[in-house]
Amino acid sequence: MSKNPAASLVTLTVASKMLSVDEAISAILENTERLEPETVPLEALPGRIAAKDVSAQITQPPFAASAMDGYAVRFADASVGATLTVIGEAPAGAPYSGMVDKGEAVRIFTGAAVPDGTDHVIIQEDVTRNDVHIQIREPQDEPRHIRQAGIDFKQGDILVRAGERLHEIHGSVLAAANLAGAQVYRRPKSAVFSNGDELVEPGSTLKPGQIVNSNHYALAAMVSGWGGSSEYLGRAVDSEDAIRAYFRRGRDADIIIPIGGASVGDYDFVKSAFKKEGGELVFEKVAVRPGKPTWFGKLGNASVVGLPGNPASAIVTAALFVQPLMRRLAGESVQGAPVFHKAALVTPLEANGARESYLRAKASLTSSGLTVSAASNQDSSLLTPFSKANCLIRRLANASAAAKNDAVDIVWLR
Ligand SMILES: Nc1nc2c(c(=O)[nH]1)N[C@H]1C(S)=C(S)[C@@H](COP(=O)(O)OP(=O)(O)OC[C@H]3O[C@@H](n4cnc5c(N)ncnc54)[C@H](O)[C@@H]3O)O[C@H]1N2
Numbered sequence: 001m002s003k004n005p006a007a008s009l010v011t012l013t014v015a016s017k018m019l020s021v022d023e024a025i026s027a028i029l030e031n032t033e034r035l036e037p038e039t040v041p042l043e044a045l046p047g048r049i050a051a052k053d054v055s056a057q058i059t060q061p062p063f064a065a066s067a068m069d070g071y072a073v074r075f076a077d078a079s080v081g082a083t084l085t086v087i088g089e090a091p092a093g094a095p096y097s098g099m100v101d102k103g104e105a106v107r108i109f110t111g112a113a114v115p116d117g118t119d120h121v122i123i124q125e126d127v128t129r130n131d132v133h134i135q136i137r138e139p140q141d142e143p144r145h146i147r148q149a150g151i152d153f154k155q156g157d158i159l160v161r162a163g164e165r166l167h168e169i170h171g172s173v174l175a176a177a178n179l180a181g182a183q184v185y186r187r188p189k190s191a192v193f194s195n196g197d198e199l200v201e202p203g204s205t206l207k208p209g210q211i212v213n214s215n216h217y218a219l220a221a222m223v224s225g226w227g228g229s230s231e232y233l234g235r236a237v238d239s240e241d242a243i244r245a246y247f248r249r250g251r252d253a254d255i256i257i258p259i260g261g262a263s264v265g266d267y268d269f270v271k272s273a274f275k276k277e278g279g280e281l282v283f284e285k286v287a288v289r290p291g292k293p294t295w296f297g298k299l300g301n302a303s304v305v306g307l308p309g310n311p312a313s314a315i316v317t318a319a320l321f322v323q324p325l326m327r328r329l330a331g332e333s334v335q336g337a338p339v340f341h342k343a344a345l346v347t348p349l350e351a352n353g354a355r356e357s358y359l360r361a362k363a364s365l366t367s368s369g370l371t372v373s374a375a376s377n378q379d380s381s382l383l384t385p386f387s388k389a390n391c392l393i394r395r396l397a398n399a400s401a402a403a404k405n406d407a408v409d410i411v412w413l414r
Pocket residue numbers: 194195196198199211212213214215216259260261262263264265268290291292293307308309310311313380
């Protein structure tokens with residue numbers, strides 16, 4: 001497969017100290033270059049970042065076209081009671097080639113090129129047709145029902161700027177501009193694996209101490225929303241050898257995301273397995289709650305983000321750290337920390353501890369502006385608060401208590 005061409009430029013700064021959220025995001029971005037461009041067909045454009053400006057190959061509409069079914073005439077002839085001679089027909093796709101003179105009309109249909117000499121289309125409901133004649137029954141106030149050439153765009157107009165994120169409409173816009181595809185940055189591939197002897201698959205009969213393996217479903221959907229693809233490799237048991245095999249399987253991905261086994265327990269082997277595979281650690285913990293054991297490194301050309309196993313920790317740290325990495329690889333101009341918005345608290349918050357915290361919360365647009373309410377239980381093992389949450393409230397390290405209506409920073413989850 002093709003590799004990140006800039007990977008050789010990466011400078012690794014091993015940091016054993018605990019980084020702040022901003023420092024961790026900066027370290028990730030400093031060690032990540034956007035992927036190489038590729039040309040893709042129109043169907044593949046949504047969600048991708050344009051690698052080059054795209055200009056229109058043709059003018060759209062390419063010709064002045066009728067907006068209605070009726071008769072193309074000279075507006076000066078279109079007075080009530082006038083009789084005009086129908087000299088031909090202009091269906092869409094087969095223009096009438098002659099000139100239309102005074103007292104003449106051409107039968108025309110929606111989308112057809114307007115014949116030379118005409119400047120108005122009378123809708124068929126406004127005339128009485130009698131063999132080769134039409135008689136005008138309704139007053140025509142002004143020249144109408146002609147779409148001039150180029151009202152959408154002109155040949156050479158720039159329709160997409162380099163760096164722009166393409167969405168569901170761009171395929172149609174570029175098709176109308178007579179293009180079959182565009183140059184975009186390659187879609188980052190992530191390889192995800194879980195770790196833990198206790199994990200079993202959904203639908204299993206649980207033995208004592210077992211937990212259902214759930215984190216990777218949310219992660220795959222989040223990754224896809226950030227412009228990447230995700231392959232789930234499976235679950236590694238708690239052994240260095242098993243985990244090393246998963247790192248080897250993921251080596252061709254742009255990002256490897258092990259979930260769990262990130263902390264300091266006797267069975268947390270993920271970082272040691274990563275190092276034995278030749279991985280270089282950039283940082284190994286972040287002063288964030290949830291998500292302290294989040295770590296980041298490089299394994300060959302792949303970036304590796306180790307997520308904590310607790311479900312809320314995994315999801316929050318994916319949003320904070322995998323997201324900018326994925327967006328940078330996908331070609332977006334990601335600068336650093338997430339974009340925060342202000343929202344007024346619906347319920348007060350306690351003073352925060354020493355780690356910057358991200359609370360699962362629901363923000364709503366009300367008549368008094370954006371308000372936000374944190375989930376009552378913020379335990380890092382909980383998944384269900386995310387079902388209702390649409391944002392995270394950021395609480396800076398050691399922030400003092402916040403009262404109802406105080407403004408806090410939120411970051412959208414979707
Ligand atoms: N002595 C210390 N203990 C812990 C520390 C610490 O600093 N010192 N940090 C704590 C923090 S904070 C977190 S977060 C957790 C994360 O640890 P791990 O990444 O090693 O996670 P695991 O031990 O593997 O799992 C934690 C928890 O999550 C469940 N889990 C794991 N993977 C999945 C999955 N794919 N789907 C669903 N649930 C999963 C697992 O069963 C555990 O219950 O460490 C603290 N400990």
